[in-house]
Amino acid sequence: MTTTAASAPAVITPAERAAAGRQAIADCPTAFENLRGDGDQELVDFAASNDDNVNAALDTIGELGEDEAHLLGQYLAEQLVEDAIEAEARKQLSAYRAAQRTAAPVADQRLAYEPNDPKHPDFLDRVGV
Numbered sequence: 001m002t003t004t005a006a007s008a009p010a011v012i013t014p015a016e017r018a019a020a021g022r023q024a025i026a027d028c029p030t031a032f033e034n035l036r037g038d039g040d041q042e043l044v045d046f047a048a049s050n051d052d053n054v055n056a057a058l059d060t061i062g063e064l065g066e067d068e069a070h071l072l073g074q075y076l077a078e079q080l081v082e083d084a085i086e087a088e089a090r091k092q093l094s095a096y097r098a099a100q101r102t103a104a105p106v107a108d109q110r111l112a113y114e115p116n117d118p119k120h121p122d123f124l125d126r127v128g129v
Helices: 016-028 040-048 052-062 069-098 108-109 123-127
Strands: none
Touching: 016 040, 016 052, 016 069, 040 052, 040 069, 052 069
């Protein structure tokens, strides 16, 4: 009985995986077929320059079957745009939540109501309460 040594599985680093993803976008003729927005191609190029973005998009896409493998570049480009839009929305939402909002600046709050209006900041002082 003869035995053959099984080859060890190749270990792919995150940088190699991201480079392969970028190459899949470059090689796919339909990569930008569904991305018709202004600046979508530039957004994909910018997002794909970061290995973490590409690896996260590949993780989101998951495993593709043989019939979908040739569309990896298209799926990856679409996912990168979607991830970038979601990141921008999260950034804007956190900035909105962090911003201090008042009806009027403190200096103008006294002007917001008539002096005899109970909502005026000095009304209670004027009435003696």
